[in-house]
């Protein structure tokens with residue numbers, strides 16, 4: 001049984017309310033984004049936080065790794081799962097400086113990450129409301145419900161310094177059917 005999902009941009013209950021630590025962990029992700037930039041990658045950084053501590057972080061690295069799946073989120077999820085000894089990460093939050101793409105949003109669902117906090121919206125390929133709204137796909141298993149928070153306008157993800165001004169957008173992956 002699935003509950004209704006929110007259409008793009010529609011008001012919705014705040015399922016992923018801000019937490020005091022969000023800005024702190026986003027700063028950690030920004031540091032990783034700058035590292036990616038120094039290495040000639042698209043500047044994106046991600047950290048996975050479980051029970052209030054960072055268990056893994058990664059910067060974007062598909063070029064250097066010659067890996068089309070080498071996005072910051074995927075690399076951070078892999079490291080977090082290895083560190084925690086579990087392929088699922090219930091109760092964890094992923095902080096990422098740029099809105100996840102469809103591949104990464106799908107991985108977040110498979111990992112059962114509970115919250116996603118992202119910096120800049122990505123109107124080109126963002127899957128959490130920027131270009132698509134993955135949460136509309138009611139047939140996805142488990143069913144999803146999402147909330148796009150923050151009032152940030154989409155920004156070009158060209159340079160990491162833009163991310164400092166980006167809104168903290170949030171999405172919530174339903175805990176149902178776990």
Ligand SMILES: [Zn+2]
Pocket residue numbers: 071073100101102103104105
């Ligand atoms: Zn991605």
